[in-house]
Amino acid sequence: MVDAFINESIPSSAEKKQLRHAIRKKFAAVDVVVLLRAVNAFRPWRAPVGTSNGIMKVFEDFAFQCGADPDFGVDKAGVALRTRFGTLMKEFKRDQCRSMRKSGTVEQYEERDRLLVDITTQVDDWNAKVAADNKVKEAKQLAIENSGDLMRRLAMNEIDEDDTNTEDDDISTDGKYTQAQQKLGKKRLTRPGSAQKGKITKRERLAVVMDALTESLKSASGEDNSKYEYKTQRLAFEKEQAELQLKHKAEEAKRRRKHELELEDRRRKADEESEKRMFDFFRTMLNQTNSK
Numbered sequence: 001m002v003d004a005f006i007n008e009s010i011p012s013s014a015e016k017k018q019l020r021h022a023i024r025k026k027f028a029a030v031d032v033v034v035l036l037r038a039v040n041a042f043r044p045w046r047a048p049v050g051t052s053n054g055i056m057k058v059f060e061d062f063a064f065q066c067g068a069d070p071d072f073g074v075d076k077a078g079v080a081l082r083t084r085f086g087t088l089m090k091e092f093k094r095d096q097c098r099s100m101r102k103s104g105t106v107e108q109y110e111e112r113d114r115l116l117v118d119i120t121t122q123v124d125d126w127n128a129k130v131a132a133d134n135k136v137k138e139a140k141q142l143a144i145e146n147s148g149d150l151m152r153r154l155a156m157n158e159i160d161e162d163d164t165n166t167e168d169d170d171i172s173t174d175g176k177y178t179q180a181q182q183k184l185g186k187k188r189l190t191r192p193g194s195a196q197k198g199k200i201t202k203r204e205r206l207a208v209v210m211d212a213l214t215e216s217l218k219s220a221s222g223e224d225n226s227k228y229e230y231k232t233q234r235l236a237f238e239k240e241q242a243e244l245q246l247k248h249k250a251e252e253a254k255r256r257r258k259h260e261l262e263l264e265d266r267r268r269k270a271d272e273e274s275e276k277r278m279f280d281f282f283r284t285m286l287n288q289t290n291s292k
Contacts, residue, residue, distance in 0.1 A: 024073045027084055029112065034072045036115035038062045039085055045123050056082070089123075092116045114246055121239040128235065 024031070042065075044058040059078035066072045066081065076084070092113075 027074060030071050031066075031074050032084075032088065033112050033115070034066050034069045035062070035081060035085060036088070036112060036119065038065045040115055040119055040122075041065075043122065044082075044085075045126050059085075088116065089120070092120065110246070110250060117239075117242045117246065121235060121242065125235045 039062070042058050042061060044055050047055040047058045056078060059082045062081050063076065063078045067075075
């Protein structure tokens with residue numbers, strides 16, 4: 001009977017989860033820290049958009065991951081976690097973190113700010129990489145379209161030249177040329193030793209075009225790569241500056257705390273000395289009174 005009472009009094013794991021999740025209805029500082037840890041680990045900005053395993057699947061994994069953390073005291077689904085994360089990012093970019101400090105410890109605020117800086121840097125870096133890749137793809141697609149147009153024009157010019165040569169041959173065979181026109185036609189023919197030794201074939205023209213397109217694609221890719229490297233270096237520099245700023249703030253907070261402790265210690269010693277002087281004064285007065 002005692003065992004049955006003990007078993008009934010001990011809640012199951014599901015009941016424990018419900019009890020723990022019923023602690024808070026809104027996000028506290030510790031809940032935000034747990035959420036940002038999961039975001040920094042899963043990196044939802046890398047998830048594909050519009051697929052079954054896309055960003056919403058990642059935030060559903062967030063909900064499971066956060067729910068398994070004993071410090072997480074709210075019961076929220078993936079949609080709510082995504083909304084909360086978006087709000088945090090907007091407030092952080094608008095520099096409204098101070099207004100978010102309603103509850104929690106200094107360590108939780110510092111960890112939250114550090115995670116937000118890291119996540120913001122990673123998101124900006126990823127967006128810059130995607131933009132650079134899109135520019136490279138657009139440049140390649142534009143070069144391919146231009147090459148197709150150029151090859152079509154070359155083909156049409158080749159056909160026009162073939163038609164012109166065919167008409168010249170037909171006219172010459174019909175004997176309609178005069179003697180002066182025949183001489184003029186001879187002058188148009190290629191002379192030995194001249195710069196133009198023969199007719200340029202279609203294959204040679206296409207080879208020249210493809211070589212030019214290859215060089216243009218290489219130059220476009222090189223420019224985009226240089227821009228991406230510059231942006232990457234800039235993001236790394238900004239991340240380093242943000243880390244140094246956070247480190248400086250932490251050191252400043254540590255120094256302020258140390259100074260406050262020193263002041264408190266000085267006040268305590270001054271109070272002790274004042275009490276000691278008062279005690280000595282009263283003892284002296286009592287001794288003088290007793291001696292009389």
